[in-house]
Amino acid sequence: MSQISVLRDKVKDHLLGQIEKGELAIGKTINLAALSRTIGISVTPIREALSQLEQARVINAVPNRGFVVTHLTKTEARNLYETIAQLEVIALESSIFHLKDMESLRVQEKKLRDEKSLNKRFEFHRLLVKNCSNSILLQTLDSLKVRLRFYEQGFAKDTSFFDLANRQNEAILQAIQQDNIPTAALILKMNWMTVLDYVHQKMDENHGQSVENQNKLN
Amino acid sequence: MSQISVLRDKVKDHLLGQIEKGELAIGKTINLAALSRTIGISVTPIREALSQLEQARVINAVPNRGFVVTHLTKTEARNLYETIAQLEVIALESSIFHLKDMESLRVQEKKLRDEKSLNKRFEFHRLLVKNCSNSILLQTLDSLKVRLRFYEQGFAKDTSFFDLANRQNEAILQAIQQDNIPTAALILKMNWMTVLDYVHQKMDENHGQSVENQNKLN
DNA sequence: CCGTTTAAAATCGTATACGATTTGTAAATT
DNA sequence: AATTTACAAATCGTATACGATTTTAAACGG
Numbered sequence: 001m002s003q004i005s006v007l008r009d010k011v012k013d014h015l016l017g018q019i020e021k022g023e024l025a026i027g028k029t030i031n032l033a034a035l036s037r038t039i040g041i042s043v044t045p046i047r048e049a050l051s052q053l054e055q056a057r058v059i060n061a062v063p064n065r066g067f068v069v070t071h072l073t074k075t076e077a078r079n080l081y082e083t084i085a086q087l088e089v090i091a092l093e094s095s096i097f098h099l100k101d102m103e104s105l106r107v108q109e110k111k112l113r114d115e116k117s118l119n120k121r122f123e124f125h126r127l128l129v130k131n132c133s134n135s136i137l138l139q140t141l142d143s144l145k146v147r148l149r150f151y152e153q154g155f156a157k158d159t160s161f162f163d164l165a166n167r168q169n170e171a172i173l174q175a176i177q178q179d180n181i182p183t184a185a186l187i188l189k190m191n192w193m194t195v196l197d198y199v200h201q202k203m204d205e206n207h208g209q210s211v212e213n214q215n216k217l218n
Numbered sequence: 219m220s221q222i223s224v225l226r227d228k229v230k231d232h233l234l235g236q237i238e239k240g241e242l243a244i245g246k247t248i249n250l251a252a253l254s255r256t257i258g259i260s261v262t263p264i265r266e267a268l269s270q271l272e273q274a275r276v277i278n279a280v281p282n283r284g285f286v287v288t289h290l291t292k293t294e295a296r297n298l299y300e301t302i303a304q305l306e307v308i309a310l311e312s313s314i315f316h317l318k319d320m321e322s323l324r325v326q327e328k329k330l331r332d333e334k335s336l337n338k339r340f341e342f343h344r345l346l347v348k349n350c351s352n353s354i355l356l357q358t359l360d361s362l363k364v365r366l367r368f369y370e371q372g373f374a375k376d377t378s379f380f381d382l383a384n385r386q387n388e389a390i391l392q393a394i395q396q397d398n399i400p401t402a403a404l405i406l407k408m409n410w411m412t413v414l415d416y417v418h419q420k421m422d423e424n425h426g427q428s429v430e431n432q433n434k435l436n
Numbered sequence: 437c438c439g440t441t442t443a444a445a446a447t448c449g450t451a452t453a454c455g456a457t458t459t460g461t462a463a464a465t466t
Numbered sequence: 467a468a469t470t471t472a473c474a475a476a477t478c479g480t481a482t483a484c485g486a487t488t489t490t491a492a493a494c495g496g
Contacts (some may be wrong), residue, residue: 004281004282005281006279006479006480007479007480008269008279008479031446031447032447032448032449033447034356041480041481042480042482043448043480043481044479044480044481045263045479045480045481047262047266047268047448047449048265048269048479051226051269051270051273052269052270052272054270055269055270055271055273055274057357061224063223063448064222064447064486065447065448065487065489066448077353079352079353079355082352082355083355085470086304087384090304131305133297134297134301135297136275136297136298136362137297137300137301139275140301140358140362144358189317224449224450225449225450226449247477250477250479251477257449259451260450260452261449261452261478262451262452264449265478268440281479282456282477282479283457283459283460283477283478284479287464368482
């Protein structure tokens with residue numbers, strides 16, 4: 001595959017990096033001229049990249065106002081977490097794990113215990129599904145997880161969140177080790193649903209602050 | 219929601235319409251200048267729309283060559299059909315059907331029997347899942363089905379295809395009628411897998427003509 | 437002081453210009 | 467006849483210009 005890449009992809013990578021670092025604030029309208037000055041690329045490929053992120057439902061385009069990072073809603077959270085959970089379950093169920101896969105997973109699970117990090121959390125989940133051969137399924141997951149970042153970026157320093165999110169990781173790995181994939185899948189799904197409950201709870205506590213309960217957006 | 223729409227969306231609608239009508243040929247590189255003249259919109263929003271279709275994996279962007287309708291492959295077919303089948307099953311399983319829903323479905327199923335039409339086929343499936351409340355799931359399905367159109371457009375006049383694709387529609391409806399959603403879901407998934415087999419078969423027969431078996435694209 | 441109106445500044449969305457790359461064609465070579 | 471080479475034409479990707487819309491700040495009136 002050619003190494004040439006159009007600027008649109010570079011912009012997208014930049015924006016995805018910002019999202020990963022929690023630097024793209026919820027509710028923010030992306031200023032095209034400012035971004036153009038920051039990254040030294042004209043607005044044309046910037047708009048193309050943002051259009052793509054709109055297509056991926058990561059951001060919204062508001063006519064004549066621009067591209068905005070849409071506010072969080074409980075409905076969207078539920079839809080996101082449920083879809084991601086289901087897709088991860090499907091991917092896990094069609095995966096085959098080799099010795100070094102288990103090794104990688106254990107290393108990552110330990111890293112997660114040692115350091116609460118969203119990136120490590122996402123990496124753990126990526127390792128769980130990476131052996132699924134359905135690239136469309138995996139790409140769909142990746143895409144959905146970008147938007148999920150906005151829901152979890154508020155918990156980057158939240159020990160309770162990571163305790164909860166990590167709670168069943170060992171059990172998942174053990175089930176996989178014992179070739180009991182259905183159980184692993186079940187625990188995995190339960191884990192996502194547990195995290196969703198926590199997210200919902202926190203959103204209820206923050207109701208009216210940075211989070212809006214706008215069901216009509218979804 | 220505002221009625222204003224940016225030209226990007228109009229271009230996308232135009233292209234989606236072309237895809238539905240089978241007017242966008244597999245392997246074709248979309249000529250920006252020609253499309254601009256045809257629809258009377260400059261290339262900027264055209265590129266934005268095409269970038270979105272690239273993001274949705276409907277087409278591919280090849281640097282310095284443009285946006286192309288990627289060739290069909292058996293691997294992609296399998297990944298697409300399997301993902302769509304799974305997502306439809308999930309959507310169906312979280313659906314509640316009312317009397318008028320059943321009515322609509324029966325009407326559509328009859329239409330499908332009376333007239334072999336891809337649009338009617340897709341509409342039937344849309345009705346099957348439309349009551350699922352997970353909009354992200356439904357939007358993901360819609361998106362995947364755009365690409366699926368390329369696999370099925372060759373069968374628009376193929377009676378065998380429709381006989382096969384329609385074979386279990388009545389059984390699905392009957393199971394739903396009897397509130398036996400798990401059975402309906404199972405039949406639905408089997409139906410998609412049957413269609414996938416047929417598509418694979420036809421691709422094997424046409425090997426070397428309009429279809430390329432390029433696994434590395436997926 | 438607060439709400440409304442007005443005007444200026446900022447920004448968005450689109451069209452267009454233009455350099456870079458690819459494609460197509462004709463001529464030359466084998 | 468088939469292949470290679472050279473070059474013109476076509477096309478792509480990006481930057482920039484500009485009219486339309488939104489935002490912001492100042493002025494005005496109650």
